Amino acid sequence: MFSKFFDWYENRHDYAKDWIKKTGGEVVGCFCSYAPEEIIYSFGLLPHRMLGSHEPQDVTEPHIFGMFCPFCRDVLAQGLKGRYDYMKGIMLSQSCLHLRQSFTSWRNHVPVDYAHYLYMPAKVQTEHARPYLKGELEKFTKSLEEWTGKTITDDQLKESIDLHNENRRLMHEVYDLRKGPNPPVTGLEAMVMVASSFFVDKKDHNAELKRILPELKSRSLDRETGARLMIVGSEDDDTEFVKMVESVGATIVTDDHCTGSRYFWNEVELKNGDLLQDIADRYIDRPACPSKDWEERTRFPHVLKLAKDFNVDGAILIQQKFCDPHECDIPMLKKYLEDNGYKSLFLEFDVTVPLGQFRIRTEAFLEMIGEEDLF
Numbered sequence: 001m002f003s004k005f006f007d008w009y010e011n012r013h014d015y016a017k018d019w020i021k022k023t024g025g026e027v028v029g030c031f032c033s034y035a036p037e038e039i040i041y042s043f044g045l046l047p048h049r050m051l052g053s054h055e056p057q058d059v060t061e062p063h064i065f066g067m068f069c070p071f072c073r074d075v076l077a078q079g080l081k082g083r084y085d086y087m088k089g090i091m092l093s094q095s096c097l098h099l100r101q102s103f104t105s106w107r108n109h110v111p112v113d114y115a116h117y118l119y120m121p122a123k124v125q126t127e128h129a130r131p132y133l134k135g136e137l138e139k140f141t142k143s144l145e146e147w148t149g150k151t152i153t154d155d156q157l158k159e160s161i162d163l164h165n166e167n168r169r170l171m172h173e174v175y176d177l178r179k180g181p182n183p184p185v186t187g188l189e190a191m192v193m194v195a196s197s198f199f200v201d202k203k204d205h206n207a208e209l210k211r212i213l214p215e216l217k218s219r220s221l222d223r224e225t226g227a228r229l230m231i232v233g234s235e236d237d238d239t240e241f242v243k244m245v246e247s248v249g250a251t252i253v254t255d256d257h258c259t260g261s262r263y264f265w266n267e268v269e270l271k272n273g274d275l276l277q278d279i280a281d282r283y284i285d286r287p288a289c290p291s292k293d294w295e296e297r298t299r300f301p302h303v304l305k306l307a308k309d310f311n312v313d314g315a316i317l318i319q320q321k322f323c324d325p326h327e328c329d330i331p332m333l334k335k336y337l338e339d340n341g342y343k344s345l346f347l348e349f350d351v352t353v354p355l356g357q358f359r360i361r362t363e364a365f366l367e368m369i370g371e372e373d374l375f
Contacts, residue, residue, distance in 0.1 A: 001189075001215060001216065002189045002193060005192045005193045005196045005208065006196075008199060008205075009192045009195055009196045012048075012196075012199040013084075013086070015199060015200060016046065016087070016199065017086050019201060020046075020086060023044070023046075025045055026088045026089060026148075027045070027048050027086065027087045028087075028088075028089040028090065029050050029084060029090040029091070029106075030047050030049045030090075030092075030198075031049075031050060031075065031091070031095075031099050031102060031103050032049075032093050032095040032099055033049065033258040033259070033262065034093035034094075034095055034120050034289070035049065035091060035093045035118075036093065036118075036140065036279055037164060038157065038160045038161045038164050038279055039141055039276075039279065040144070042152045042156045042157045042160035043148050043150055043152060044148075045089070045144070046201060048198065048199050049198035049199070050075045050078060051075065051235075052071055052074025052077070052078065052351065053074060053077070053078060053083075054074070054238060054240070054351060054352055055351070055352070056351060056352060057073075057074065057077040057081070057351070059080045059081060060076050060077050060080065063105040063109060064102065065101075068322060069098045069320040069321060069323045070322075070351040071098075071320045072098040073102070075102050079109075080110065084110070088112060089112060089113060089114035089147065090107065090112050090115050090116075091115070091116040091117070091118060092116075093118040093283075094117070094118065094120045095120065095292075096289075096324070097324070098322075103115075103117065116140055116144075118136050118137075118140050120283070121133055121284075121292075122291060123292070123294070124284045124292045125294065125296060125298070130277070130280055130284055131277075133284060134274075134276050134280040137279060137280055138276060141276070154275055157275050157276075158270075158275060161268045161270070161279070163202045163203065163206070164202055164268070165267040165268055166206055167205055167209070167264065168266075169267070170206055171193065171194060171209065172264070172265075173209075174193060174209070174216065175190065175254065177217065178254060178310060179309060179311065181311075182220065182221070183225060183251055183253055184220065184221060185216065186223075186246055187245070187251060187253065188239060188242045188243055188246060188252075190252070191237060191242055191255075191259070191260065193209075194260055194261075194263060194264065195237045198259075225251045226366075227314065227369060228250075228251060228253045228313045229245065229250050229251070229252050229253065229312060229313065229316055230252065230254045230255055230256070230306060230310065230316070231256075231315070231318060232255065232256045232303055232316070232317050232318070232333065233256075233317050233318035233319055233326050234257060234318050234319050235257060235259050235320060236255075236259055236260070236349065237259045238353060240355060241353050241355065241358065244362070248359060248362055248363050250362070250366055252316075253312060254306050254312065255306075256287065256299070256302070256303050256306060257318065258289060261287070261306070262286065265287050266286050266287070267282065269282070287299055290326055290329035291325040297329075297332070300332075303336075303337070304336070304337070307340075313369050314342060314344060314345065314369045315337055315342055315343075315344040316345050316362075316365075317330050317333065317334060317347070318349055319346070319348050319349065320349050320350075321348050321349060343369050345361065345362065345365040347361070
């Protein structure tokens with residue numbers, strides 16, 4: 001049922017090249033889920049969030065510190081290896097220092113026609129963040145106008161907003177089906193569904209979601225649900241890890257990370273009579289990355305609500321090695337979850353993960369929460 005999403009995920013470059021041939025448009029690589037896709041798409045461009053390959057590499061060392069997170073190094077490696085030679089533009093909506101270095105090195109060493117650094121405010125919990133981000137979106141829009149030679153209208157931008165909001169609503173429908181006692185979707189399928197939306201024209205992605213949803217509502221998986229887990233933390237699209245977790249007596253029923261629900265959780269609300277301000281508000285209000293979640297940690301209650309709504313038994317807390325924002329966040333999040341009755345397992349990820357070791361630790365964690373359920 002999810003075969004199209006898996007095909008898109010595994011063959012993302014082929015999809016992008018075919019899209020260019022079919023539409024005559026260009027692809028813009030995005031380094032972070034804070035990229036305002038609605039604006040990019042309204043210009044007839046395809047936003048494409050770059051992810052890693054989960055393969056060892058030795059090409060980034062001259063360009064980026066080895067103590068920077070493996071995700072940003074893996075992303076940069078894809079550009080240095082020429083896997084995005086069809087991509088003419090890149091943009092970064094500021095999130096962390098490590099991704100900023102990936103963007104800068106890509107801009108300097110991988111041929112592109114267009115590069116834009118969008119100064120997304122790190123301190124979103126201030127009255128100045130909304131007008132500031134709107135101003136940055138105006139600069140971004142102007143830079144795209146100069147590059148493409150196009151000027152977009154409010155109608156074109158509104159059409160793009162509606163399309164992206166529809167995609168968010170449809171993925172919410174799939175996630176909601178995972179709240180029941182026997183989820184008709186595995187964590188692996190949900191991960192690939194969301195990750196594929198980073199590369200695919202939302203028209204195509206929405207059409208496939210609409211096709212599967214009626215069947216999905218009556219689908220019954222030929223497997224035991226087992227322990228209901230959630231993933232929280234750094235970027236994660238490591239399908240082999242998720243496959244392993246779901247092979248040892250568990251199902252991942254929800255998540256909070258930037259390649260999962262955090263990417264699509266809230267919509268652009270048309271409330272200001274100013275579409276760029278509406279878009280700015282959406283990215284300010286979305287479930288926050290730890291790099292922006294201060295001084296108050298607003299995402300902790302959101303994570304707890306997910307745990308309750310999806311009836312989870314425990315959480316796997318993931319940190320990409322050397323990821324400073326999550327390294328500061330996870331100890332307090334772990335305590336917060338445990339204070340509210342949810343046990344957690346902490347795992348540190350690299351470009352490739354030690355599946356054997358992680359399997360042993362996951363099985364021990366499942367045994368622990370299983371024993372607690374007996375009392």
